[in-house]
Amino acid sequence: MKEVLRVENLKKSYHKNEVLKGVSFSINEGETKVIIGPSGGGKSTLLYCINYLQKPDSGEIYLDSELITPKNIYEARKKIGFVFQYFNLFMHLTALDNVMIGLIKVKKLPKDEALKIAKESLLLVGIKEDLWNHYPAQLSGGQQQRVAIARAIAMSPRIILFDEPTSALDVELIGEVLQAMKTLAENGMTMLIVTHELEFAKSVAHEIMFLESGVIVEKGTPQEIIEHPKSERLKKFLSKIAKGEE
């Protein structure tokens, strides 16, 4: 199996606060890995460091065996999709233009080709033609997040990073976003997902990693992590989730 992403001994501090204390893992082509962990544990920081939205202090990140550096980061970002907790759609662009802008401005595709890809991407996440000309403010949260997913997949990235993609959504909208992500997983997209939707994780994840206080405390199959947690900290965290506290 071909390795897409490898993170080695990644460290990051904000001032004196060490948020990532040496994180290592890798993801192969077509795999979905899920990260869980308590608030403030460094999950977002980890994702932001992978595509240098935050600069890591030390450690290495390899994309398709190539070391990511500040020099090649713009090339690397084209191949790393990112889906944010708060969608972050471009507010002055319609759904369709949100998906097309990367294709046109970054990939320099001709307009008709970009349009075709954008439409396919939107349809894949269940955004039908009647919504294509809506501005973000005219879409529900679930629709916005699906447009954001379409924006990421349109670039045909090697991997997509998801930072709690459903945690800002009303409960009744979570399902449609998870469904879109499931479709991607079935299509063989490589994904790294921070989420606390354990049922979803069980159904799509090849591996779950438990990140707490900047270290991966435990990792394993969904079975191992959710049904048979070993460490006390993971057990405690899972029972908190079950009570709806995280």
Place this chain on the structure above:
Amino acid sequence: MIFDVSALNLSNLIYVLRGIFWTLFLTFVSIGLGLILGSALAFGEVYLPPPFSYIFRIIGEVLRGVPLILLFLILYFAFNLGMTLSAILGLGLRSASYQGQIFRSSLEAISAGQLHAGLSLGMTKFQVFKEILVPQALRIMIPGWTNEFITVLKDTSIAFVLGVMDIMTRADFIARSIGRYFEIYIFIALVYFVLVKTSMSILNNLYERVRIPGLGEKR
């Protein structure tokens, strides 16, 4: 008080109205200057690191804190800049400080998340600025900017102290020479009112045409 219509004869009116050139010239040049300097102030304040951003903020605050008439007199007498230049710089600098504020709050209304989203697609910082920040900031600032335009338009009349031959100065001149103030002042009040209303409807129209639903509105 009697309103003597004969004071508003054609030659008097034409004499006053010829000042519209200076009124509009001062307005456009000062607004333009204010736009350029104001965006520089805004970027300095928002994007430069602390010691430098403070300098930009202080410049803005000083300019907002000085009465316009005093600014004119300082430029004219202390810097010997001449009538036209003092008028343009006085109006332009003060407008820069207000336009800077308008532009800054427009920039700040755009979430950092959208900038991250642009970068995550592989855009360069300049592309993010050009494709995401500017088109949104320009739209968001139009309503505030409309007010500023009107303020400058009306405050060109204060350049009267410098002797710029705008409608205010000319009106005063005529009023004095014929000894009828009320009629002439009412007339130029009307001229200002028409100018203000016209600019407002043009700018509001522009805003309606480029407005995007939900943009700049707090969620």
